[in-house]
Amino acid sequence: xxxxxxxxxxxxxxxxxxxxxxxxxxxxxxxxxxxxxxxxxxxxxxxxxxxxxxxxxxxxxxxxxxxxxxxxxxxxxxxxxxxxxxxxxxxxxxxxxxxxxxxxxxxxxxxxxxxxxxxxxxxxxxxxxxxxxxxxxxxxxxxxxxxxxxxxxxx
Numbered sequence: 001x002x003x004x005x006x007x008x009x010x011x012x013x014x015x016x017x018x019x020x021x022x023x024x025x026x027x028x029x030x031x032x033x034x035x036x037x038x039x040x041x042x043x044x045x046x047x048x049x050x051x052x053x054x055x056x057x058x059x060x061x062x063x064x065x066x067x068x069x070x071x072x073x074x075x076x077x078x079x080x081x082x083x084x085x086x087x088x089x090x091x092x093x094x095x096x097x098x099x100x101x102x103x104x105x106x107x108x109x110x111x112x113x114x115x116x117x118x119x120x121x122x123x124x125x126x127x128x129x130x131x132x133x134x135x136x137x138x139x140x141x142x143x144x145x146x147x148x149x150x151x152x153x154x155x
Contacts, residue, residue, distance in 0.1 A: 041083065045080070048076045048079075051072065052069075052072065052073060052076065055068075055069040055072060055073075056069070084109075
């Protein structure tokens with residue numbers, strides 16, 4: 001049986017509100033909480049996967065669509081991580097798995113996390129480089145604007 005904390009519900013509400021916005025539905029927070037408490041974790045995951053598929057299949061995505069899709073994906077990942085943390089922290093649940101099952105879970109999670117962190121490093125470095133280039137260009141523009149005609153020396 002799933003136990004829902006206020007934190008779980010608030011994260012689920014964020015995801016469902018995103019789902020509602022993306023689908024154009026008007027879903028109230030109360031409706032979302034009731035739905036969240038009555039639906040099973042697996043069904044909610046399936047709903048999220050369905051929405052992610054719709055987002056990825058959308059034609060002619062603009063920059064805002066891409067950012068919205070990334071944001072939705074990260075909220076979904078965050079929700080999943082919270083679920084895993086709750087599960088792994090529960091000895092009653094974890095004791096029901098065999099050593100081999102735990103080993104497989106550990107290997108797969110470690111592989112996914114390693115790939116994600118490697119990608120995180122790659123994108124962070126790229127973003128830092130872009131930011132440095134933008135700062136340099138901004139400084140050059142400010143320096144040119146600061147210099148007046150009297151600062152120019154001709155030979």
